[in-house]
Amino acid sequence: MKRKSAALPAPAFPSPAFPPHAHDHAHCIDDALLAADRICAGRGARLTELRRHVLAILWRSHEPIGAYDVLERLARETRRRAAPPTVYRALEFLLGQGLIHRVESRNAFIGCTRPDMNHAVEILMCTACGRAAEVPDSRIARAVRNSAATFGFEVQRQTIEVSGVCADCRTGDRRG
Amino acid sequence: MKRKSAALPAPAFPSPAFPPHAHDHAHCIDDALLAADRICAGRGARLTELRRHVLAILWRSHEPIGAYDVLERLARETRRRAAPPTVYRALEFLLGQGLIHRVESRNAFIGCTRPDMNHAVEILMCTACGRAAEVPDSRIARAVRNSAATFGFEVQRQTIEVSGVCADCRTGDRRG
DNA sequence: GCTGCATCGTTATAATATAACATCCCTGGC
DNA sequence: GCCAGGGATGTTATATTATAACGATGCAGC
Helix, strand or coil, rough: CCCCCCCEEEEEEECCHHHHHCHHHHHHHHHHHHHHHHHHHHCCCCCCHHHHHHHHHCCCCCCCECCCHHHHHEEEEEHCCCCHHHHHHHHHHHCCCCEEEEEHHHHHEEEEECCCCCCCCCEEECCCCEEEEEECHHHHHHHHHHHCCCCCCCCEEEEEEEEECCCCHHHHHCCC | CCCCCCCCCCCCCCCCCCCCCCCCCHHHHHHHHHHHHHHHHCCCCCCCCHHHHHHHHHHCCCCCCHHHHHHHHHHHHCCCCCCCCHHHHHHHHHHHCCCCCEHHHHHHEEEECCCCCCCEEEEEECCCCEEEECCCCCCHHHHHHHHHHHCCCCCEEEEEEEEECCHHHHHHCCCC
């Protein structure tokens, strides 16, 4: 199927933090998997069927998913038996390739929207609809580095996790 | 339970992020416990012996401590029996009073250095010495709020956890 | 002293994560 | 084809973190 050509040029932000509740989500998944294929191929990393399946499961929604939820879905959707290490190893690989993020405050995982660039993780989580979104704002990361530097602290990794209410949920634009 | 907002402007730098490795740590503990006594008394919250003991355990070091470590120390130091809920309930109380923070990326807890003011949590964690320190820099929190606002996102809570190397460890000034 | 409620004790179990070792399977060399 | 080597996965067991549910205790106010 052809997709309608947009009347407007691409928005200023390459990826708005939260997509509209009604959007072409199949497209999100396809894009993420294609990007993952490309990135892994370029690195000689093996995005096996299992790993790809786990990544696809994480991309089914914009909500962080726990390892045991992934496990359950994986077991339901395949003939193969699955135990926790199976899932944790796949997640470990995907984390290592920068294809997903771990949401520390939820013990959960979510697909990375910018897997092609190494970046500090900044995640907004909506307490109303449960979705999470990455913020493509490197200024915060830089500010954190600068702030830490005033204490002589050298930053290696930083995680910023923000809870609140997303625009759609604030304005009552909910999925029907 | 509500927390009072600070009436006074914060000092320029009330506490350097990391104290020197050799410092009067007994003083840290005393200060923290006295502040906790004062704060709880002012709110009519009951800082019981158990809760005070748990807080003291967390203040014994500047490293985040897991709930089961607290449990072990508590059991070793008292005649009372202790089970996980005992510790988790005390931690929950202390979190609620803003006397400690949860370090999400470590599943651990650490005493709050600024319990008198409601504030966003920003923690630096040294991968070399294991210590963690709060950053008294509200500019980052404000920048995060502003950044989120450009997406129409209203921030309720934010957690910033930064891993890296502290000044002492970078310059080789280690505890003897 | 009684009553009511917060606190704490106790038991059991849920939820998250990893260790250790066996097996499978792809890849490259012959 | 066949084998050796190593990465990936399967399997079993267990470690670690956290909470549910209910009973006992004890303190504050009457």
